Amino acid sequence: MQNLAHHDIEKSQAQSIETVIEMRGVSTRFGEHVVHSDINLKINRAEIFAIIGGSGSGKSTLLREMILLQLPNSGSINILGINLTDISEKNALALRKRWGVMFQHGGLFGALTVKENVGLPLREHTTLSDAQIDAIAEQKLIMTGLKLEVGAQYPSELSGGMLKRASLARALALEPELLFLDEPTAGLDPISAAGVDELVVQLRDQFGLTIIMITHDLDLLWQVADRVAVLSDGRVQAVDSMLGLSSSNIDSVKAFFDGPRGRSAREQSALQAIKINDHLKDSSSKLK
Amino acid sequence: MLAVFKLGNSVLKANSNLFERTGKSTVAIFKQLVEMFSFVGETAVAIAKSVIEPKRIRWRPILFNIRSAGFDALPIVGLLSFLLGVVVAYQGADQLRQYGANIFVADLVGLSMLREFAPLMTAIIIAGRSGSAYAAQIGTMAVTEEIDAMRTLGISPQEMLVLPKLLALIIALPLLTVFADLFGVFGGMLMARNQLDVGFVEFLDRFVKAVSPTAFMVGVGKAPVFAAIIAIVGCYQGFKTKGGADSVGRQTTRSVVQSIFLVIVADALFSIVFSLLDL
Incomplete structure (x- = not known):
């Protein structure tokens, strides 16, 4: 994994073809309230994958299902080749040692x-x-x-x-090998939040970690996310890079980008992306 | 006519609401019972695992809990049992004096304290003191995501939080009960000398004859059961905490009310069983 530090983002993306998380037909209900219906997602190794969606769209529930805190009503979740449905206690412990979770309030x-x-x-x-x-x-x-x-x-x-x-x-x-981040920048001042951006990219590049995060933070999404899944009405509406999503025609995706905050984050990101790329090139050349 | 019809209709509506509410709360009660039993089951599984693999037992929190629930409770348990002994002897004194049966104050104080008052009183104090603390501690941890964090770190909350408290209380409560026995009888003894002119020596002489070791064992034997009720209800209510800080308070209150209720119910059941067994 360490050798990934020598590559920049594009190269590591091209190399990573191994699927580390695969969700098929995941459905969740709380009583009569349907949280997810038929969610399908694939997350690749060494990718920074973000899940976004409005409040109550079930993104936290999805995260809890991935880290074995909750079981979906139907469908299967496969992580690092192990199926989470009917997982044995031994396998559960083995998996838990292979992932880390950062909670919203620290935990x-x-x-x-x-x-x-x-x-x-x-x-x-x-x-x-x-x-x-x-x-x-x-x-x-x-x-x-x-x-x-x-x-x-x-x-x-x-x-x-x-x-x-x-x-x-x-x-x-x-x-x-896997890192789950629940709202990594929520409640942080802009400077601390920017620090988190850099930290996340650094972790992926230096250690080849696969990072799955839930966030509302458009800046963070533009800066670090390789692919983003938009959750709405219990389904995955789209999975794409931020650039791809920003030109999407799907209403629920457009709603996310078209607010004034969405627009400003996008303009900002164009500027900062250049800075961050330079910074990363600097740091990876230092590592060499 | 229309008004009557309307009235009838609204009565009907109110009735259906009443039925609906009764039904809903009945279902809620049963649901909670089932949940509580499944919690007891989970705890039993955790105990079984610890028995099979004793190195999983966490001794440090057990000792810590024995200190906080047991040793630290000595003053309050001692004081209240002493007062209870005083009250029992004082109330009995008038009646006994009328019949010139002064010496039987030793029977009265000895049997009532050792069999009933000391174990029950201690359990109620500990339910209010430690059961509530358990619910509040676990409830706060649930709200701040610490329980989730524990699970994701591969540490069983049952083994880390519930078992040490349960074991500690099962050890501490019988000891506290013995302590309460001592102070209760001492309180009665003081009152007997004061009000009934029964000296310490006479009192103890009669006490040994009147109170069999069985009476003592009956009282102390109830304590581990009360301890299990208090610890399990406290922890269960803690784990049930969801949402914010107000929920912690609600569950804490609930844990105290329920554990005291269940302790008294268990005590009643013990009385029936012991009387059937002629103890």
Whole structure:
């Protein structure tokens, strides 16, 4: 996976043909309320895949179904070659070690310090010594842009942006192949949000992570998403790059782009895409 | 005529609403019962796994919970049982004095405290003190996505949160009950000397004759069952928390009401069973 760092985005996209997540005919109901009907999606390795849709369109439910927090009423979800329907406990644990989840509100344990939080997956699932675990936890904190002092603090003492970074550090503790991000920039100031953009792209490029995210953030979508699935009325209305979607004729997709915020994000992105590409080329040449 | 018709119609409508509401709440109650049983089942599975593989047991939280639910509750349990013993002896004193049966205050205090009051009182205090804390802790964790995070990290919330509390309370509650026995009887003893001129030595002499070890065992034996009820109801209500902070408060209240209710029901069942068994 490490060699992906040497390629820029286009090349890594061309290489990744392996499907890591496949959903077929996924339907979900809460009582009589239909959340999803017949959702089909394929997500490829080392891709940054975003799921968007209005409130109540069931994108969070879809994410919860992917990370084994909830089961769909019908249909199948296949992740890394394992079918999630009737999954055995052993397989479920094996899968959980291969993915990391960053929750919208962090989901950090209030009773543990940040460093203990990040080290917890290692403490549970590996036989590493405490010193080794601390070293890895510190490395992950630095990787996600947190200062070492933060490790000794409790989650309640952190700001929203730091919480998300700490949550990301914990999600990365077991060196996962898949990373699920639930609203990675919601509630962040523009500067912190831009930091998350860069972090996400960096993770994919350096470690070949497949990243699946749910977001409302148009800027984030324009900057980092390779492909975007638009969820509306319980169905996937379209799956395409942002550029492709922006010229779509489907009403529910157009609604997403045609607001004033949609337009400004698009104009902004044209400018910033150039900057980010330059930045990425810089950083990957530095890595070489 | 039309007015009467309209009135009749609205009565009918109100009636159907009443039936509908009764039906809906009945279904809700049954649903909750089924959910609670499935929670008990999940807990039983987690216990079975821990028995098969004892290294899964988390000792640190167990010890921590024994301290917070048991040791830290000693003052309040001791004080309230002492007062209860005083009240029982005081209320009995008048009646006993009328018949010159002063010495039987030892029977009264001993049997009532050891068999009924100490275990019940302790269980109710702990339901209010620890059962509510369990519901609030787990409920808060559910609201802040910590339970979800735990699951996605491959840690079973049952093993991490429920089992330590359950085990700790099953250990702590019988011990607290013994402590309550001591203080309750001591309270009664003080009152007996004060009101009925029954000295400590006479009281204890009669106490040993009147109160069999069975009475003591009956009381303490109920405690683990009460402990299981309190821990399971508290944790179950915590896990049921959905939405925001107001939901945490609601579930916490519910956990206290339900666990006290179930503890008293269980106590009544015990009374029936023990009387059938002539204990």
